[in-house]
Amino acid sequence: MSAAAFKVCMLGDFGVGKTSLVARYVRSTFSEKYLTTIGVKVDSKEVLRAGREPVKLVLWDIAGRNALDTVAANYLRGAHALLLVADGTRESSLASVLDLLMQSRSVLPHAHAVLALNKQDLVGQWEVGPATVRQLREVLPVLETSAASGAGVEDAFAAIVAGLVP
Amino acid sequence: MATLPAGDDHANPPRAVPQAQAPGDDFERLRELLVGDERRELAAARARIVELERMQGNLPQRLPEAAIAALREQGDHPRVSAALAAPVAQALGTAVHNNRQGIIDALFPVIGPMIRRAVSEALRGLVDNLNGAIESSLTLRGLKWRLEAWRGGVPYAQVVLRHRLTYGIDHVFLIERASGLLLHHAAAAGLPPLDADAIAGMLTALGDFVGDSVGSDGGALDAAQVGESLVWVEHGPLLNLACFMRGVPPAGLRSLLEQRLEDIHARLAALPEGAPLQDLTRDTEVRERIDPTSVLREAQLALSADPAAAPKRSPRWPLLLVVLLVFGALGWQALRQWRWNQRVDALRAELAAQPGFVPGAIESRPWRSLVVHGLLDPDAPSLAPVLGRADLGPATVKLAVTGFVSADDRVVELRARRVLQPPPGVTLAVQEGVLRLAGDAPAQWSAAALARAPLIAGVRRVESTLGNALDPRRVARAALSKAIAEASALTVEFVREDEPEAGSAAVVDDLAAKLRSAQAMAQDASLSLALRSVGSSDESGADATNERVRALRARWLALALAARGIAGISEADATLNPDPTRRSARVQVVASDLPQ
Numbered sequence: 043m044s045a046a047a048f049k050v051c052m053l054g055d056f057g058v059g060k061t062s063l064v065a066r067y068v069r070s071t072f073s074e075k076y077l078t079t080i081g082v083k084v085d086s087k088e089v090l091r092a093g094r095e096p097v098k099l100v101l102w103d104i105a106g107r108n109a110l111d112t113v114a115a116n117y118l119r120g121a122h123a124l125l126l127v128a129d130g131t132r133e134s135s136l137a138s139v140l141d142l143l144m145q146s147r148s149v150l151p152h153a154h155a156v157l158a159l160n161k162q163d164l165v166g167q168w169e170v171g172p173a174t175v176r177q178l179r180e181v182l183p184v185l186e187t188s189a190a191s192g193a194g195v196e197d198a199f200a201a202i203v204a205g206l207v208p
Numbered sequence: 209m210a211t212l213p214a215g216d217d218h219a220n221p222p223r224a225v226p227q228a229q230a231p232g233d234d235f236e237r238l239r240e241l242l243v244g245d246e247r248r249e250l251a252a253a254r255a256r257i258v259e260l261e262r263m264q265g266n267l268p269q270r271l272p273e274a275a276i277a278a279l280r281e282q283g284d285h286p287r288v289s290a291a292l293a294a295p296v297a298q299a300l301g302t303a304v305h306n307n308r309q310g311i312i313d314a315l316f317p318v319i320g321p322m323i324r325r326a327v328s329e330a331l332r333g334l335v336d337n338l339n340g341a342i343e344s345s346l347t348l349r350g351l352k353w354r355l356e357a358w359r360g361g362v363p364y365a366q367v368v369l370r371h372r373l374t375y376g377i378d379h380v381f382l383i384e385r386a387s388g389l390l391l392h393h394a395a396a397a398g399l400p401p402l403d404a405d406a407i408a409g410m411l412t413a414l415g416d417f418v419g420d421s422v423g424s425d426g427g428a429l430d431a432a433q434v435g436e437s438l439v440w441v442e443h444g445p446l447l448n449l450a451c452f453m454r455g456v457p458p459a460g461l462r463s464l465l466e467q468r469l470e471d472i473h474a475r476l477a478a479l480p481e482g483a484p485l486q487d488l489t490r491d492t493e494v495r496e497r498i499d500p501t502s503v504l505r506e507a508q509l510a511l512s513a514d515p516a517a518a519p520k521r522s523p524r525w526p527l528l529l530v531v532l533l534v535f536g537a538l539g540w541q542a543l544r545q546w547r548w549n550q551r552v553d554a555l556r557a558e559l560a561a562q563p564g565f566v567p568g569a570i571e572s573r574p575w576r577s578l579v580v581h582g583l584l585d586p587d588a589p590s591l592a593p594v595l596g597r598a599d600l601g602p603a604t605v606k607l608a609v610t611g612f613v614s615a616d617d618r619v620v621e622l623r624a625r626r627v628l629q630p631p632p633g634v635t636l637a638v639q640e641g642v643l644r645l646a647g648d649a650p651a652q653w654s655a656a657a658l659a660r661a662p663l664i665a666g667v668r669r670v671e672s673t674l675g676n677a678l679d680p681r682r683v684a685r686a687a688l689s690k691a692i693a694e695a696s697a698l699t700v701e702f703v704r705e706d707e708p709e710a711g712s713a714a715v716v717d718d719l720a721a722k723l724r725s726a727q728a729m730a731q732d733a734s735l736s737l738a739l740r741s742v743g744s745s746d747e748s749g750a751d752a753t754n755e756r757v758r759a760l761r762a763r764w765l766a767l768a769l770a771a772r773g774i775a776g777i778s779e780a781d782a783t784l785n786p787d788p789t790r791r792s793a794r795v796q797v798v799a800s801d802l803p804q
Contacts, residue, residue: 046484046486047389047390047405047486048389049387049388049389049409071402071403071406071407072406072410076410080413080414080417081417082410082413082417083410084388084405084406084407084409084410084413085403085406086403086405086406086409098405100388100389100390100405100406100408100409102388102409102413112420113416113417113420113421116416116419116420117413117416119386119387119416120384120386120387120388120389121387122387
């Protein structure tokens with residue numbers, strides 16, 4: 043039997059590095075042009091777990107936006123988890139992704155959510171302060187990632203898997 | 209009824225404590241001791257009844273919110289839905305039965321799009337097949353297929369579909385409609401691996417995008433085509449079935465995919481309550497339903513078993529009748545033409561045999577008209593009898609002739625008769641250009657004829673044996689010759705030996721008269737007559753006896769004639785028997801010129 047599959051939607055503002063994170067994590071089948079045409083690109087990744095059944099993540103990389111329109115809301119339909127991506131160097135991107143999270147709750151009231159604060163390699167330029175990060179960690183899992191170096195990427199997806207299959 | 213305290217006091221009513229002593233308090237205390245607990249329970253029960261009545265009174269206002277809350281809170285355990293399913297179905301049935309028009313009005317906005325979609329699907333399939341048929345019907349390939357259909361006794365459409373059924377199914381995806389997650393993927397053998405989960409997701413995203421962008425009435429992406437690659441997506445309430453193909457599949461395959469998706473949905477009922485949809489793929493029947501090879505096989509079977517396309521022998525008798533009629537008409541026409549040609553050829557041959565006519569061209573319109581061209585001598589026999597015997601039916605026959613002079617002996621003879629006008633007693637004949645004149649004719653006619661005859665066209669020479677028809681001796685000799693012939697024809701018959709038959713005397717009298725007349729004529733003709741009596745006998749009996757009988761009969765006739773005045777009759781040699789079949793006697797007359 044094939045591995046259990048879970049739909050994971052990635053949400054975040056423009057330019058926060060969602061697609062780069064996915065590129066770090068999977069080898070894409072489809073071109074990035076779909077992001078600018080139909081607004082989404084889908085990839086899949088089978089996650090092996092020591093001593094346990096593997097799971098498959100189907101990643102819906104939804105084009106960057108700061109509000110959910112009808113099309114994007116349809117893309118979220120049936121998702122099991124959300125990977126929220128914000129740019130640590132732009133605090134406004136954090137506000138946007140949290141706003142997107144709130145909007146998505148009307149479609150996905152129970153979806154597991156993980157926040158990735160990207161561009162960890164530029165931590166010196168971050169606008170998001172440690173206090174904010176601490177407060178966020180009280181609400182949802184928060185991981186610091188770097189699509190440039192790959193740091194934290196696997197952990198972010200592992201956190202999603204952990205939330206889906208405890 | 210007693211007034212009851214409100215609030216939580218209902219549940220825990222305070223125990224009754226006497227406030228002051230009064231008359232009858234003892235009785236009240238005693239009653240309290242005896243039935244105090246029961247009274248409090250009774251009061252609590254009454255309070256509960258009142259509360260329930262109040263809640264029941266508010267139920268219509270509370271029910272919608274309560275139902276929504278219950279449905280929202282049921283999560284993955286549809287207990288409320290299950291509980292409501294039976295009464296809702298029953299209520300729906302009753303409503304349909306009692307208020308049919310109302311149900312129709314309510315469903316109208318839903319039914320319309322459904323019907324439109326069904327009709328559009330059917331029309332699309334029809335148009336596909338029509339396009340295929342029309343595109344191929346006027347080509348050499350189409351004619352070949354028509355011949356194949358005629359020879360095989362199958363409809364043309366089936367042959368077209370059979371040849372157009374050059375398609376293959378590469379991938380079949382079973383996709384959860386809501387999430388776009390792949391439930392199962394089946395691929396044809398030999399294809400490279402692909403990220404089926406990503407493709408299923410992208411296909412779902414694309415469908416959502418198309419549906420949100422251009423779709424209306426809940427429409428969705430049903431098909432996409434790039435070159436020879438084609439994707440068909442069948443949509444179900446919970447599952448979608450996507451089929452990736454190459455070539456030009458028949459419209460019937462679409463119906464088959466719809467049917468298979470419906471079958472898979474029906475298998476959902478076999479899943480345990482709350483089980484994820486992915487468990488559906490454990491069902492071997494579901495996996496078999498989306499196997500490309502199985503789909504192709506069933507599509508072929510469905511096409512061959514389609515009653516509308518079932519091999520049915522086209523009735524051939526109309527075609528055979530037409531062919532028969534055509535061949536019959538051609539045969540009849542050929543026969544008529546043959547008969548006409550036969551008769552025209554026979555007419556041409558007969559005309560060619562006619563003296564004084566040289567046939568030329570014959571203009572012929574079969575059984576309508578005939579014009580005969582040629583050269584015709586004016587003295588030639590008429591051609592009308594020949595044309596009349598030709599039996600040309602209603603055709604009109606005309607002669608278009610040019611005059612000429614024929615050298616044919618028969619025509620020359622006719623020309624000579626026309627020119628010479630021979631009298632009776634004159635014979636006229638032409639042979640190889642030689643005109644021969646014979647007989648007796650007046651000397652004046654003979655002289656004129658002999659003078660004109662050489663000038664007649666076609667006469668090269670004239671030979672004449674004409675006599676003078678007015679010479680008395682010749683006339684007498686002719687009369688004598690006739691009289692001699694008559695006398696020689698008379699015979700006397702005998703019964704036996706020289707006993708004549710009855711009536712012989714009259715014969716002898718007649719014979720004697722003719723001989724007497726002949727003897728008179730002989731003098732005018734300057735001839736002398738020799739008379740000889742000849743006896744005849746049959747050949748039965750001895751020769752000597754027969755010879756004696758012949759001599760007796762000759763003697764008897766000579767004596768009988770002598771008795772009538774005819775003298776000088778000799779008797780012939782009895783050894784001769786001139787008429788061995790008769791027992792008779794007669795007279796031979798020999799004329800000879802008188803000595804000068």
